[in-house]
Amino acid sequence: MRARSGGTRRFRQGATRVALMLSVVSALSLVLAVSSGCASHAIHWSRLSLVAAVDANANHPVAVDLVLSADAEMSDRLAGLSAAQWFAQRETLQALFPNRLRYIAREVVPGQTLALPRAHMTSRRANAAFVFARYGTPGVHRARIATWRGAVTVQLGPERIDVVMDR
Known part of the structure; x- marks a missing residue:
């Protein structure tokens, strides 16, 4: 026993x-x-608008990309890019990392307000969201959207981009 x-x-x-x-x-x-920052957030933007000032980009259209990153590593990579670098590399990045980033491309003329359709934002999850604007002047021309809820307005000024969270 x-x-x-x-x-x-x-x-x-x-x-x-x-x-x-x-x-x-x-x-x-x-x-x-x-x-490692694996957290992803459900996007609940009630509205995302692109608003170009009448003198935006020296009175020329502005190419604007909304970029959604799936993970922290991709978010860090995007945070280090200027708009010029993003626009030069976006097709390559999308081809190399099809499941790690998505982008929505638009063009806005000075004085125009453009609301992105909610279909682009519903049922989406992201680790980070960035806006890149192709200006004719040197600069970073990148902004990070720091909220996952509410209305978001991307303001395209004469030489810079700003993100405003509307309450």
């Missing part, structure tokens, strides 16, 4: 160790997922 009892004790100790190791692995996986 003692051999059986000792065997049972060793089995319980082994099972306890395995359970502890699984708990540690699960906790580490959770920490890594959170720290």
Whole structure:
């Protein structure tokens, strides 16, 4: 009987160790997922409007891309690009990473207000959202949309882009 009892004790100790190791692995996986920025957000913008000032881009049309990133690594990559770099690389990036980014391209003329259809924003999830505007002047011409709810207005000024969260 003692051999059986000792065997049972060793089995319980082994099972306890395995359970502890699984708990540690699960906790580490959770920490890594959170720290790597895997969080994605459901987009609930009630409206996203592009508003070009009458003197935007020296009175020339402005190409504007809304870019949605699926993960933190892609978000970091996009955050480091100027608009000129984005427009030069967007087809390549889309081809290389079809599941990690999406973009919606529009062109706005000075004085125009353009509302993006809600169909572009419903049922979407993203880690980050950026707007790139192709101006004729040097500059970054990139803005990050910092909200996932409400109305968003992208203001295209004479030489810069601003994002306004309407309440």
